[in-house]
Amino acid sequence: MELDEECxxxxxxSQLKKIESTHSDRTKLQKFKEEVKNLxxxxxxxxxxxxxxxxxxxxxxxxxxxxxxYSAEKxxxxxxxxxxxxxxxxxxxxxxxxxxxxxxFTMAANYIDFARLSDLTVGAVDYVLSAAKRxxxxxxxxxxxxxxxxxxxxxxxxxDNCGEIVLDKILIRVIKQNYPQIEITSVVRGSAIINxxxxxxxEETGLTDFANVIDNGTGVPGTYLKEVNPxxxxxxxxSDIIISKGLGNLETLYGEGYSVFYxxxxxxxxxxxxxxxxxxxxxxxxxxxxx
Numbered sequence: 641m642e643l644d645e646e647c648x649x650x651x652x653x654s655q656l657k658k659i660e661s662t663h664s665d666r667t668k669l670q671k672f673k674e675e676v677k678n679l680x681x682x683x684x685x686x687x688x689x690x691x692x693x694x695x696x697x698x699x700x701x702x703x704x705x706x707x708x709x710y711s712a713e714k715x716x717x718x719x720x721x722x723x724x725x726x727x728x729x730x731x732x733x734x735x736x737x738x739x740x741x742x743x744x745f746t747m748a749a750n751y752i753d754f755a756r757l758s759d760l761t762v763g764a765v766d767y768v769l770s771a772a773k774r775x776x777x778x779x780x781x782x783x784x785x786x787x788x789x790x791x792x793x794x795x796x797x798x799x800d801n802c803g804e805i806v807l808d809k810i811l812i813r814v815i816k817q818n819y820p821q822i823e824i825t826s827v828v829r830g831s832a833i834i835n836x837x838x839x840x841x842x843e844e845t846g847l848t849d850f851a852n853v854i855d856n857g858t859g860v861p862g863t864y865l866k867e868v869n870p871x872x873x874x875x876x877x878x879s880d881i882i883i884s885k886g887l888g889n890l891e892t893l894y895g896e897g898y899s900v901f902y903x904x905x906x907x908x909x910x911x912x913x914x915x916x917x918x919x920x921x922x923x924x925x926x927x928x929x930x931x
């Protein structure tokens with residue numbers, strides 16, 4: 641998806657707020673502002689929000705000598721959700737439809753996004769748990785997922801954010817419990833970028849106990865097909881089912897020729913308009929590509 645003007649302003653403001661909270665050198669701060677503004681005035685062709693976020697992070701690395709650091713936030717949210725995992729798994733497993741119940745939590749969990757909301761506190765966990773009760777997957781997409789799960793042998797799960805990964809893990813546990821024939825491959829980022837999950841997060845949250853975890857080889861907060869590694873491309877091409885989490889994966893993968901189930905929270909006006917969903921609602925839809 642092409643870069644929207646709303647995204648330009650949103651990403652600039654959120655990351656500037658984070659930078660100003662961690663750096664005090666006024667000269668460097670001014671240089672950071674100028675370089676990001678110049679990038680926004682003259683973006684490359686075929687640009688999208690995840691590429692902009694990668695390049696804003698690159699400007700930070702050049703000027704301040706480090707990435708925009710969300711390591712503390714990642715640890716906080718991963719640990720907070722891990723503390724609730726077994727309780728939530730027990731509740732979800734005994735629900736009338738465990739798959740649907742688990743899916744609702746993963747949909748709502750995409751709210752944990754420091755690209756859009758750079759000053760989130762751990763109170764966002766309560767918001768996610770409340771939003772999960774209101775979430776409803778689109779019926780046709782959900783019925784299609786259940787149908788495909790019955791015969792699928794392989795599933796590719798494209799992860800997104802910290803904290804959220806724990807609720808993704810619960811969904812994967814539910815799928816493995818009910819469809820033990822499916823081999824699940826989880827794809828994470830190739831390097832640290834905002835609060836997106838990496839192999840380190842996968843290991844620390846125990847996701848590696850339930851899925852084969854690979855990284856996509858890039859520092860783009862999405863699945864940018866021009867840069868992901870061959871292993872990720874092969875996984876996308878050969879998997880019977882693809883589940884994609886979050887807006888970064890949506891904005892880089894939608895329309896690229898794959899049949900994908902997308903789960904995300906509508907955090908942007910142009911996304912709400914594009915998919916006909918209310919702002920801040922949790923969404924589960926399918927892009928079905930006819931072959």
